[in-house]
Amino acid sequence: MKVTILDYGVGNLGSVRNALLCLGVEASVTSDARLIDSSDLLVVPGQGAAGDAMAALKSHGLVAPIQDYIRSGRPYFGICLGYQLLFDFTEEDGGIHGLGLFSGQVKRFDSRDIKVPQMGWNQLDVVNDPLELASGLDQPLFGYFANSYYVEPEDPSIVFTQTDYGTRFASSIQTATVLGCQFHPEKSGAVGLHIIKEFLNRHAH
């Protein structure tokens, strides 16, 4: 299975690479748009500011290749910004258009009642799990978060888990081919590794 981690100069690639290695998958790390198409699984991490991340995707010529890849029904695993940027629009950095692959918006937590960023472990309530990525795990599940923005998808049927932090938000989405996580599965201990492993298994050739 050819797993590609996209390196567009934003955030820590090592953690997800290590997590995949621990699951027996040696991923290649690249910023080369031509290598996206030949991947069996594309992994897009990302930390920091959405504006910088989107600008980096553009400057590396990665926007259209990612869109084509996902639209053609190929497996994609996005973490944090790699999840948020799948949607139409984010409020961050004065308003940024994302990849537009899913309808929905990315909004900032309201910091009047809660500490922003959200930093730490929060509960993941499974609402839809067609790929059964969380089956076999002891409830409740917890994921590790470090985020100031959250995704509000238009289509509730794609929501994999929901989490409460001031508001109830989609802490991950799941379709037949896309897994997007606001929490960091690569830092969420056994639960995170399990979810990654199951997603790999569903798409292993």
Add this chain to the structure above:
Amino acid sequence: MLTKRIIPCLDVANGRVVKGTNFVDLRDAGDPVELARIYNTQGADELVFLDITATHEKRDVLRSLVERVASEVFIPFTVGGGIGDIDTIKILLDAGADKVSINSAAVRTPELVTMAGTKYGAQCVVGAIDAKRVSTEAKISVSDPGIAVDSSSEFEIYTHGGRQATGIDAVKWAKRLAELGAGELLVTSMDRDGTKVGYDIELTQRICEEVRIPVIASGGAGSIGDISDVLHVADAALVASLLHYRETTVAEIKAESRRDGHWMR
């Protein structure tokens, strides 16, 4: 709602655990990665490695430790201890550390906190504070009234592993660190550290009231009850000797804290 966190802390030098370990049946009693793995299995929410290596090889030694931990333990971890420049911060984050803690260097060069926060995100910058109750008038005067110890001050911060007084008020400094861009604070009570009489709840509370970022309490845990007590105020508790001397486990701490009504992972 976020859970309260239990964070084992390991002191390391030259890539080895240097104190407080009593895991006699380990293959390598001083291997930080092995201990990290054990604490992870027990349910630790995060880990902190405080490096006290004092040689020129410090950076390389620390980097290789970070690489090893990151490749085997999949929970967040912080490294700290004498981190004083942006290059070292970059090297450690690239090697796989999730956060770096900055202590003395933040006092010397406050811009470092801002630079690291802007460049890598506030979530990876932990402002570390070593604080002590003010017993006499501060011997050092600080010109910045925003942080100087004054007649109302209760706590003063110390740098260089607690050896150097600063004349800086701990609560004001906590606020300043948050303003500079730290994403979290690690607050150690020097009066309580090693005493096992409990965390300094007053210190922790004063600081929690002043900042809107998570606060990790450190220093003084002598029982699980002490940990549970401080979690009524702090977001997380750092635990060292109680775990290293096997007086308890992370799992036991969490079970009892849960019974006390704390929301735990």
